[in-house]
Amino acid sequence: MDILTPWLRSYLPALSVTDEQLAEDLTLRGIAVEGTFAIANGTRYEMDITTNRVDAMNHYGVAREAAAIYNVPLAPLPATAPLAADKPGDSFPVTIEARDLCGRFTARIVRGVNVKPASGLIAEYFAALGQKPISGPVDVTNFGWLSMGQPTHVFDLDTLEGGIIVRRAKPGEKLRLLDGTEKTLVAEDLVVADEKKALGLAGVMGGWDSRVTETTKNILVEAAWFDPAAIRASSRRHGLHTDASHRFERGADFAAAPLANNLVTRLVVEQAGGEVIGEMTDIIIPALAAKTADRPTIALRVSEVQRHLGTTADGLGISESIVAQYLTALGCTLTQTAAGEYAVKLPSWRLDLEREIDLIEEIARVYGYNKFANTLPTFIGTVIELPHAEQEHTIRTTLRGLGFSEAISSTFCSAEEATLFTTASAVAIGNPLSAEAGMLRPALTPGMATMIANNLHRDVSTVRLFEMGTVFNGSTAEVIEHTGLSLGLTGSAIANSLYRAEDALFYELKGALEALLAKFTGAVTFDTNELPAWIALGRGARVLFNGQPIAVFGELSATEQQRRKLRQTVALAEVNAAVLLAAPLRQPVSREISRFQAVERDFSFLFPDTVRWADIDSSLRALKIPELQSIGPVEIFRDPKGKAVAAGTYSLLVRVVFQSTERTLADEDLTGNSSRIIAALTALGGVQRA
Template identity: 75%
Template sequence: MNILTKWLRSYLPELPVDDRQLAEDLTLRGIAVEGEFDAACGGRLYEMDITTNRVDAMNHYGVAREAAAIYNVALKPLDAGAAVMETKPGEGFPVRIEAKDLCGRFTARVIRGVTVGASSGLIAEYFAALGQKQISAPVDVTNFGWMAMGQPTHVFDLDKIVGGIVVRRARAGEKLMLLDGTEKTLAAEDLVVADEEKALGLAGVMGGWDSRVTEGTKNILVEAAWFDQAAIRASSRRHGLHTDASHRFERGADFNAAPIGNNLVTRLVVEQSGGEVVGPLVDVVVPEIAAKTAERKAISLKVSEVRRHLGATVDGLGVGEDVVARYLSALGCEMTQTGVGEYAVKLPSWRLDLEREIDLIEEVARVYGYNRFADTLPSFAGAVVELPHVEQEATIRETLRALGFTEAVSSTFVSAEEAEEFGGGGVAIGNPLSAEAGMLRPSLAPGMATMLALNLHRDVSSVRLFEMGTVFGGSTIEVKERVGLALGATGGAVATALYKAEDALFYEVKGAIEALLAKFVGAVTFEVGELPAWIAEGRGARVLLAGEAVGVFGELSAAELQARKLRQPCVIASMDGQRLFEAVLRQPVSRELSRFQAVERDFSFVFPDAVTWAVIDAALHGVGAGLERDELRSVRPVEIFRDAKGKAVAAGSYSMLLRVVFQSNERTLTEEEIARWTEWVVAELTGLGGTQRV
């Protein structure tokens, strides 16, 4: 919002700093000045970014209150001279609150004999400087009121009101034309300000067209009220409206500001448009709402706790009791001493964000200035206790980074479609930010797919990512959390003699999974069973560790690629990180290097497709033909070949070139030993159904 320093200084006649210093000091206290410009009325125009919890500072008087606390100067009372006495006796205007849970306070006052014209004086001057559109004096005065003190108000043409004011819920299907000329069909949950016959305005959002003030208006009813923030937010969103009034009511208005705002507007209407104030101010209060807002229970505050939390200051003096009392009093708190260094603090009605002792301590720190505290570490007398899975977690991260994967973080929320597609359903969020983020993620896979897409759409063609984070299951009644792990890769894969270019990415990710799971106790195997729909048919597998499923991986299906507008294959693995956290890590074992020469032998065999590498590897790592267990050093495939036409290698089979390494730690191997072991390898591979190629 925009703030004029000339207007601020009207509340702070003793302000000791210039506008530039004021902007810097406010920003350091969390009331951020994003930009400064020369104002047409004199002084500066601040463009301010006020956080949503500080609705009390979304006006000139609220910002002036902050400055008064910072500089310890007097703040002129907002209602000084604003109280309006009736100039003509009369009865108060009838007001009835039917929706007592949604409207806690309603004030009304009658002005008769006005002449509606253009605004003049300070209102016209300030509006010109702020770029605020002028409509007519009575309407401009209501806008001036919320910019001055934050309290939204409204003026009705009194002669258009039948009977009295009734604050009620709307009747389902009730029609109301608003000030912007649009007609709305109201829901039963909407709150309206009405008369005895019809709705006059959508409470806290926008007034109605039929009761608006025009040039022909002679009599006015001034209204200022307090409305429930949740009800106003719901109505505002339901009807697609966001106004200056709803912006403030949605965030929690000041319960005690309504009569002050009404007095201010009434006085200014009379100054601008003439007329007489007839009858007293009507102020209808719902005690139950007042108890929850303006009359909240006092908070106990200990100065010792303030000093303990905030620590040492740069000047070495610390935050004293006088400083605590002065700052909190300047912010509107009523301090009652209950003991030595102890206070009962009654909270101001305009600070609904303050609820606990720690909130008050934060206010002291904020106004004092975080930059004035010394950089010290908190004291700690205990010992660091590692989580039981810290080694597994570190191993996963270190291994994947070493394999060339970069850790990334995706959103915790996914759409309902993604939750169903990647996890078979998820946990719905009660108040989602959008339909695309309406569920807690049941898997890290959709987030990984999104991150791969973001990179590809920004011309990063080769990506290797992993993420470890929480995934959610269960229901809204009982949400269950587990640790998930996801790997993602696209582009940059290199073909080798073991696989073709179109398969390189798939086998690269498969190899990364094998390298990762090799850190844990248990055999790593893969199954080509039923896979989720997001994996392309025939291009994925289930991952097992010690016979237990720990995840799936595969290429994204054509439907997923099309939905994400991807033009190259992407391979994603979705793993159960919780299961890996519970698994036992292998312990590194060092082995003495042999001084004797190693011997390599290659074997070329044709195997049926049913013979997997796991079967071959297990068969050759047995002990046979007089081999000592450590003399067979390694067995690895060097080349795999398939013939789609079935000429060189029959269909349903594949050719594999195996390289076996023999070596002893005690002697040089003889030709007789090598020959015997070679025969044993051929026999083992033949026994598996293989045929040796010569």
Template identity: 65%
Template sequence: MKILTHWLRSYLPAISVSDRQLADDLTLRGIAVEGVFDLPDGNGSLFEMDITTNRVDAMNHYGVAREAAAIYDVPLPTLDLTLPTPAAGDAYPVRIEAPELCGRFTARVIRGVTIQPSQGEILSRFAALGQKPISNAVDITNYTWLAMGHPTHVFDLDKIEGAIVVRTAHKGETIKLLDGTEKTMLGDELVVADEKKALGLAGVMGGWDSRVTEETKNILVEAAWFDPASIRKSSRRHGLHTDASHRFERGADLAAAAAANALVSKLILEVCGGTLHGELTDVVVPAQEAKTAKRAPIALAVSEVQRLLGTTTDGKGVTAAVVEQYLTALGCVLAPTGEGAYDVTLPSWRLDIEREIDLLEEVARVYGYNRFANTLPSFAGGVVELPYEAPERAVRSTLLAAGFTETISSTFASEADSVTFAGGGVPMGNPLSEEAGNLRPSLLPGMATMLATNLNRDVSDVRLYEMGTRFTGSTVTIVEEPSLSLGATGGARATALVSEADALFYELKGALEKLFARFRVSAPVYAAANLPTWVEAGRGATVFLNGQVVAVIGELSQAEAQKRKLKQAVWLAEVNLARLFAFPLRTPLAHEISRYQAVERDFSFVFPDTVEWSAVEAAIHGLGIAELLRITPVEIFRDPKGKAVAAGHYSLLTRVLFQSQECTLREEELSAWSASIMQTLETLGGKLRT
């Protein structure tokens, strides 16, 4: 947003500070000035502003002037909106057929105008702001939102057939817009139309067929208020982001429509000539007005302001007089209800103020956060560990040790991803975009996106995990659950028992089993049935712990991989942490380190492929040898030609470690244990390899 200081000062001639000081003071009050650029010929400065999305009221010169007037305690004059007496005639007919989407619509007829290029102050200010001039009448509408923030539009009156009708579009209806593009409506967009055709996409862009040209002689001036969510949907759907949509979708001022119409009309009469015909048409939807311009007052107690804001650097604190001064300057009306208590009627242009704490923040902001003393709040009691702190710490330490990096993704997801990864999600009433329209029902869409981002930046070997919240239920009742997602791609290494294509599955499976081993649960059970649609057929498993589903692991399907333009296999897993955390953590036990020497013994056996390592390990542990500390698979070997090791078999070198806490082990003990191990492995179907 660009602001001209000489335009600001035309509203506030009493301000004597320099432009640089004005920029600093505005920035300290949350109206950030990111750059100050001197203009030639003594025309002041150009402010490059960064106005947050909730402060649409400050996205114009008069709005910034209001902030400056509050800071410096100078009066802000009202805009001159006086108009000549109109010629006799009926007000132009307007009909709102979508009252839930259009809360107010004003219209005024001006006849006998002359359309030509802009000159004078409008042209010079446009040049300083980098605003493209079009024609005097159209430029005045743009000048008005730059001045006071409310978007307006002018129609060629002679191209309108009958009354103005504000309605939803007909499915398949086409509109040629001012940028020359033709848009086909889906049926729920809001349009401004006449009795026969749509004239423009409401709140976004006017139509080509009713535009003002050099031949235009009669004009209809429009200023309205449209529902923010509706404008955002239309803007995103048709790929249009205009100055009007930028303001409407953030919440315009319903009460400003008539004032904006009057300002445009006044300037058109001055610049384009012509005469007013008929009174202003002003159609207001009471339900929308009650939610915006006529909201109920908010109770405010000065004692609460003082309690929460604390002491000031001058030691005086925020007094009732200060509260009244700043809130009144910002447009609030304070009605005393007792000593130090008020009912505060909110200004129509500040839809971001909803509660007492918001008013308190406004007082602190205008007073200046830098003027409050640096004090810590009082605290009583001790630090209490959250219920999930210990298991979450176990998850982090385990996965970091396994080579995974922790990440954080967005808590929003698209409708398509919500359906694909969880069967549906919780839609938001006011989403940022269609790509982020749901609260995420799963962490997997975010994980898939992060893996794709790494691959697109030539990072081909990635191991990530994320702990976060997933959301289920409905917009009425939202259920939040802790969840864990893991993702792996690239760097797969084949072994004698595992192919390269399957290596990532076993890597993720191993990471999950290391994690499950931190809890008091039985060994996980894997099942390949009832897998979600995002898993490639035959390439995943559902994980059960103590009889209940705790996790899903699988390769991302080809359809999803192509949608994300992934050129290599991606494996994902999601763990229901609420169910996992229901199991207690295992308590580590520390043993005294033995003073006696440990002894290793190796056993090389050939086994059929049907014998798994878990069976070998369990059989050796089943011997109950107290001095047996560790069993390790050292080497697995296959012979593709079937000479050294027969086809369907593999050679396994197993190393065991013996150590006693009480004495040095004797050779006869070691021999006896070794013989027992060999006999056990032969019983499993193994054959000693010589």
């Protein structure tokens, strides 16, 4: 937003620093001036105000910051509006039905106005800001929020039918807005209405039918406080982002409504004439006031301020008088409760202040971070490595060595993906950014699938990614966090004699998991039980570590690939990394290399499809042949036509390596060991091929 220094200085008559110095000092205090531009009587600042500082998104708020920095008085805003002493009247009737969404509503009548273009300071300031003039009363409302940050609205009083009612919209209710568009409202929308119709979308935009025009003679001035979440939801639901919604959805000042109403009413009379009739209506909902303007006090200890902030550059430190000076200038009210201790009443416009440490941070900010001595905190002891640091390092280095790149995905996912990718309970977010990010992720695979898809949609056809991060289960009452691991790959898998080309991606992922789990002490087995719905039928498996499920992996189902518009096979794995982090790593053991010749022997067998490699491997190792150094599959063959190999069976070539550390193996050693191997394979249901 833009700020004019002549406007700022009208609230700071004693301010003597130059505009350049003011810009620098504000920036150092977190009220950033991104650019300065010369104007006729001063400077226009281009500001970058963070979203938590809505109180500084106006001239008076920035002036308050400058007053605190330089310890100069801040001129008050006009507290009252001129009343027509000879024309008293009743205050305008207002009813708040949506008492959970509207905490305060003020209204005041001005009769006999003559609508014309704004003049004087309003016209001058608007020209410097590049603000488009509309009409006197409307320009006054814009001047009001630019001045003090509180949005207001003016209605043509003669278009209203009965009193004001602040209520939820009726489902399907139509409302034509000031921009000329017609919106169909839902029950979650908050509207300002009269007794017959909706007049405007509360906190977002006024309505067309009650707008002020050149023919308007009587005006109703409104200023209110609306629930930030409700305004944010309506603004996004209807695709409207206005100056009013920008402020209301970040938390407006609950106490500012009557002050803003008075300011706008006074300026309406100055710009358009007329008379103020009756007292101002001011309806307050105590429950919402207690959450904003009437929040409990915060206990502040000067000793804690000094402990946290340490030594200042001048060596004097932060004194008790400085603490009181800065907090009072920022709008806090301090009541001393003991020596060096205060109960701090928070200003209604600073909803970002909640704890003692927030007040300490404010003191440091206004004092100036650049005015503290450069000191390092004291440290006693040594660096202690986390108990699972070595396991975490092993996981990352192993996967990188296998060609995977580490990635980071969003912590959120949709309810649909949360249900699809895991059976664990997912935690819903109270105020989600969108329906696609309404849940804390219960697994990493939704984010991994999205990252793979993003790469493919950008013509990156070969992808190998892994992510290790926190996943969330439980409920909003109790969120359980643990570490998860996900792998994802697609494209350029290499086939060999053990499997077909279309199976290469699956087996590459299986091999990566085996290589990873081999780093940890424990037995690894596979089965196909209880696979989730996202895995294609017959294209996935479950991994068991010491007999307990630790991972599932497989190819993404055709339904999911179509939904994500993927044109090539994608394989994913979800691993419970918390189990690995708690498991001991295998310790490398060295042994002397044998000086004697190794001998290879191949065994070709037909096996039923029910016999798996794990059965074969464990059966041969159970023989406990001292000279048996390695066992491995060399070639596997199936005949879809059932001619060379019968249907329901497969041909497997098993290669073993014999080697002794003590002597050269004789023919009788090899023959005896080979016979034992043949017997073991036959016992599994295998038939030796000639």
